[in-house]
Amino acid sequence: MPRVSLALPFALLGACGAFDGALPRAGRSAASRVARAPARMATIERPAMVELPNLDGALPDCPRTEWNSDGMDIAAEQQKLKAMGLPACPLEIVATPQENAQGAAYFTENAERLRALLREHGTLWLKGFDLTKDEAGFHRFYDSIGLSPCLDPIHTSGLRAFASARDAVYQEVNKQSLAGHYIGLHNEATTKKTARFGAFVCFKPASVRGGEFFIADGAAIFRDMRTDVLKRLYERKVRISVSNLDLDVLGALGPLKEGAMDAVKGLVQQVVAPKFDMDLEMLYGADGKAMRLQAIEEVQSPVNRHPETGIPVWFCNVHNHARYLRDRRPCTVPEVGMTDVYLGDLSPVAAEDLDHINEVSHRNIATCAMAPGDVLLVDNYRVLHGRDIFEGERYHAVSWFDGWKSDVSSVVGDGGKPGNALNKLINSLIK
Incomplete structure (x- = not known):
């Protein structure tokens, strides 16, 4: 999987979002790396951290699914995708020591760059950031990058409990009763509701083995299907x-x-x-x-x-x-x-x-063996996700977003419709 550091100026992305120079193009080997200019160590002064709001009971509902599927010429659309090519998914972004030391400031300063890369690749695999090794730091990450959190589209189903309600962080499917259950590719969506983005974080990989997270580009599956x-x-x-x-x-x-x-x-x-x-x-x-x-x-x-x-x-x-x-x-x-x-x-x-x-789904799966603090930032309309079986204790989590704060009109308030009561009840019965 291509890797990139955003230490290079955003101008290197080239005109109209095309990649040039040091940044990897679609089709380059997974070992592609960005050439770096020698970095000079400097003392980094972090800005004072503003206290983040307690989001327990204050999240807006998951937005309505945006359907736009009428009038497709399937064969013609497949040919267009084959002709245009698709960039690597996911794109790995590995922090340098200097970038890691910036903490949340790195994400604030690079928000627009990351947003453009996410739009291009569908998934960003963020590695080497200590900030995202706990729930509060993960909250700080997504707030700094400008994402607007919302409820899970099936919040009341009981499939996921909150790991930290104040930080809008849900448990992934870590329950021991489901450790031996393979979760296939899916968008976090129903006919009625779909989260715009998701951020999956690893706090603790499976202590014995397995539990790898995996994704697949929905555009590639569309392209490759008969x-x-x-x-x-x-x-x-x-x-x-x-x-x-x-x-x-x-x-x-x-x-x-x-x-x-x-x-x-x-x-x-x-x-x-x-x-x-x-x-x-x-x-x-x-x-x-x-x-x-x-x-x-x-x-x-x-x-x-x-x-x-x-x-x-x-x-x-x-x-x-x-x-x-x-x-x-x-x-x-x-x-x-x-x-x-x-x-x-x-x-x-x-x-x-x-x-x-x-067969086509598995052909396009990218398996992501995540380490503590790793984050997969996913465009939920573009990319599907799943999870392999595991043994031992595993702690992965996820937050859902209705968009970027600059684009979303909803305001965090009492939007906890449909609320936490049924979610908590169901989860008390599932061990």
Whole structure:
């Protein structure tokens, strides 16, 4: 993976964002490094640190998903991506001792440069910064770079508890009950809500082994997928099931069964589903099991246009959510938490199409063995992420953002809709 230090003047990026000189171009070897002029040691005087606000209960909701997928000529868009080429993803940025010594000031001074590189590459892998080795320092980092924090798009699901609510830092999936569960590629998104950016931080790698974080460029997956498969999925759309509720016990009710099934479905639809704010439809038998009630998202496109650059991207959680793929890799999720993916009319996605999605996804995966303090700053519309299985104790965390503070109109206040109560309750039951 190419590496770069921002110690060089930003002018070296060249006109119109094109890379020249010392900065790596797409296709250069992973060992590419930036040539440095000899640095003169100097005493760095840090500015006084302003106390950061306590964000517990004060985060704005995750923003609405920005859909722009209509009218795509899939074959033509793929050819454009192949012709233009894609830069390395992620781009490694390794701190010099001088840059590390600057602390938060480094990120304040280089915010615009980092923002431009993130737009170009989709992910920045920040290494060698001591500032980001604890929650408070991580908060200082993202505040200094100018990011605006928000709630997780599925905040109430209980999948992630806050590691530090005052710093808007969520636990990644570190629970021992899910250590043996492989998390496939996905955007942190639902049909309804999507975080604009995410910052994943390593505080402690898995103490025994595994747990590597990985990412893949959604533009590269779009480019590399077989045109017939991508076009078929685009035209037929997809629906994602996020939960199963097996109600076989109702079968013993005889003539009362149908009424009981309707009553349970109505109760879940009216009382439980709204808590997750995902526009879920409760349906029986979508997967062929008549007594299984599934919570299924609305019809969505598997592709999207990036909201800033307009480039087409694979924007779909099939690799993680398809049961066919989950059944063929390590999975420790209980049945109630099992997911699946259907076509827009609720017919199954062909196994050969899922195999192809899996193959193209893995071809584009970049595995990131993160050290304490490492941060992966991710464009969540462009780049998908996942996590390998692990053994031992692991502490990775993440914060979500609705954009850059200079661009976001929302103000941190009482925006804790949908709030922390259900999140805390669910997490108290999951060990």
